[in-house]
Amino acid sequence: MALVKKMLHLYLRRLSEKAENRRSLLRAAAFHKHSAGQPPPAAEENALPENRVPSAAATGRDTPAKTLNEMPGPNTISNIIEFFYRDGFSRIHEIQQQHSKKYGRIFKSRFGPQLVVSIADRDMVAEVLRAEGVAPQRANMESWKEYRDMRGRSTGLISAEGEDWMKMRSVLRQLIMRPRDVAVFSDDINAVVADLVTRVCQLRRKQPDGLTVLNVNDLFFKYAMEGVSVIMYEQRLGCLEERIPQQSLEYIAALHLMFSSFKTSMYAGAIPVWLRPFIPKPWREFCHSWDGLFKFSQIHVDRKLSEIRARLAAGEEVKGGMLTYLLVTKEMTVEEIYANMTEMLLAGVDTTSFTLSWSIYLLALHPQVQQRIYEEVERTLRPGQVPVSEDIPRMPLIRGLVKETLRLFPVLPGNGRITQKDLVVGGYLIPAGTQLALCHYSTSLDEENFPGATEFQPERWVRKDATDRVDNFGSIPFGYGIRSCIGRRIAELEMHLALTQLIQNFRIQVSPLTQVVRPKTHGLLTPGAPINVQFVDRL
Numbered sequence: 001m002a003l004v005k006k007m008l009h010l011y012l013r014r015l016s017e018k019a020e021n022r023r024s025l026l027r028a029a030a031f032h033k034h035s036a037g038q039p040p041p042a043a044e045e046n047a048l049p050e051n052r053v054p055s056a057a058a059t060g061r062d063t064p065a066k067t068l069n070e071m072p073g074p075n076t077i078s079n080i081i082e083f084f085y086r087d088g089f090s091r092i093h094e095i096q097q098q099h100s101k102k103y104g105r106i107f108k109s110r111f112g113p114q115l116v117v118s119i120a121d122r123d124m125v126a127e128v129l130r131a132e133g134v135a136p137q138r139a140n141m142e143s144w145k146e147y148r149d150m151r152g153r154s155t156g157l158i159s160a161e162g163e164d165w166m167k168m169r170s171v172l173r174q175l176i177m178r179p180r181d182v183a184v185f186s187d188d189i190n191a192v193v194a195d196l197v198t199r200v201c202q203l204r205r206k207q208p209d210g211l212t213v214l215n216v217n218d219l220f221f222k223y224a225m226e227g228v229s230v231i232m233y234e235q236r237l238g239c240l241e242e243r244i245p246q247q248s249l250e251y252i253a254a255l256h257l258m259f260s261s262f263k264t265s266m267y268a269g270a271i272p273v274w275l276r277p278f279i280p281k282p283w284r285e286f287c288h289s290w291d292g293l294f295k296f297s298q299i300h301v302d303r304k305l306s307e308i309r310a311r312l313a314a315g316e317e318v319k320g321g322m323l324t325y326l327l328v329t330k331e332m333t334v335e336e337i338y339a340n341m342t343e344m345l346l347a348g349v350d351t352t353s354f355t356l357s358w359s360i361y362l363l364a365l366h367p368q369v370q371q372r373i374y375e376e377v378e379r380t381l382r383p384g385q386v387p388v389s390e391d392i393p394r395m396p397l398i399r400g401l402v403k404e405t406l407r408l409f410p411v412l413p414g415n416g417r418i419t420q421k422d423l424v425v426g427g428y429l430i431p432a433g434t435q436l437a438l439c440h441y442s443t444s445l446d447e448e449n450f451p452g453a454t455e456f457q458p459e460r461w462v463r464k465d466a467t468d469r470v471d472n473f474g475s476i477p478f479g480y481g482i483r484s485c486i487g488r489r490i491a492e493l494e495m496h497l498a499l500t501q502l503i504q505n506f507r508i509q510v511s512p513l514t515q516v517v518r519p520k521t522h523g524l525l526t527p528g529a530p531i532n533v534q535f536v537d538r539l
């Protein structure tokens, strides 16, 4: 116990040093901004973020903003108890709600000197995101960067910052950001959906009732991996086959390790370098899973590169999709392509598969809603017609189903930012360099934002006419603005096409083997227990 106390004490002291270093860096950055060798104004030089007192003139408001010292919130000790002793890491979504009820819609949390300002208010979230500059900074990416530096790897879109990020984002955004960019992949995705439907039939045959698919997330994980790979690598991986190829199995293992060690990798990020010799496992697993993920991407990128070289050598035309474009245009280096392929595949699999699992669960729990969606599909498509991207806008309930699922179970229950300039939010001055947590789970389930917030109502997203705005900063599961999810349109295409065909083919029912499934935070918001579902033929 004494050792634990001592380590905790040392840990807090190191955190304090780290925070002071960061302040020094900020002061240094401010110094450069004021350039020409002039030191920044004294007030800024001496300012410590938390006690800085802004003037009314500086905030542009009638009354001066309050300081962070005045902001309520849980202290270090209660946070340590909540997170480390009461396993708060698996209940981050609930803690958001509890804290915002107790302390208000903007509150601060402390881990030693590490301070996080949490915002659980729709309008304040909008204010923060609308005020973002040209390269918003994501929080807590240090461990990702450290791994990449250690292995001499590039950062990808998720982990890059500043100019590096801007350059990569501008290349990728022109390829996949708009619905019409991804519409061309409908046929490729539909080939994967056809395999998904076949696999449902194979799996349910293995169960005594001939109807149940156990743990649907396992199936959707493979579907999402196959779907995203067909777009990004221009290649099928065989994940929906009875016998999955060895290479794909190895990748799945690396992805599972990354995911199952997510909690430990959160510790990996939180555990300072000097403590690693005492607690080596999280960092070791973290590096091991990244090695596996990078290796997989590299194999596929290199294979495509060889194919392209061979065609060029034979004087043949080179045609292809996203990866071919990146390799041929050389707008990114090959290292940057490896990194982006790795990070996008990581970002695109669990997110999509969890959302599909929750959608199927909600449909099974609400047969009447399911019937209304089925009727919409039947009205829109001819019998047996395979939907393509262009059909989706004519099925607003399919879109509503995905939006409502992501409102009830936002796969990223919160998002992080480091503020890049002083902001006044909710009446408080938040100095540049402060870590923000945007509490999407809380705002999604707030009655003020969504009446009947705990109810499953896909209809709430259906516009009555062109002037009816149903968008709402209370639920922004893909983020908002310049740093929002770049894979959104890919994810939506995969989910819309798969759900439409599953609803066309099957009546979905909860299996007696499924208990009530509650969400759990595991890095992402995941089903806390297996979802077992019966797929009953419609015909």
Ligand code: HEM
Residues within 6 Å of the ligand: 138, 157, 158, 159, 169, 228, 343, 344, 345, 347, 348, 349, 351, 352, 355, 406, 411, 412, 415, 477, 478, 479, 480, 482, 483, 484, 485, 486, 487, 488, 490, 491
């Ligand atoms: C249901 C599915 C998905 C959800 C809910 C989701 C959600 C998100 C969210 C909330 C962010 C952070 C945005 C921000 O910081 O403001 C993000 C970032 C990102 N997502 Fe997704 N995502 C999904 C699927 C995908 C897919 C399929 C891909 C890739 C094909 C992808 C690639 C990325 C990347 C690369 C980023 C980092 C963007 C950047 O920093 O510029 N995501 N996603």
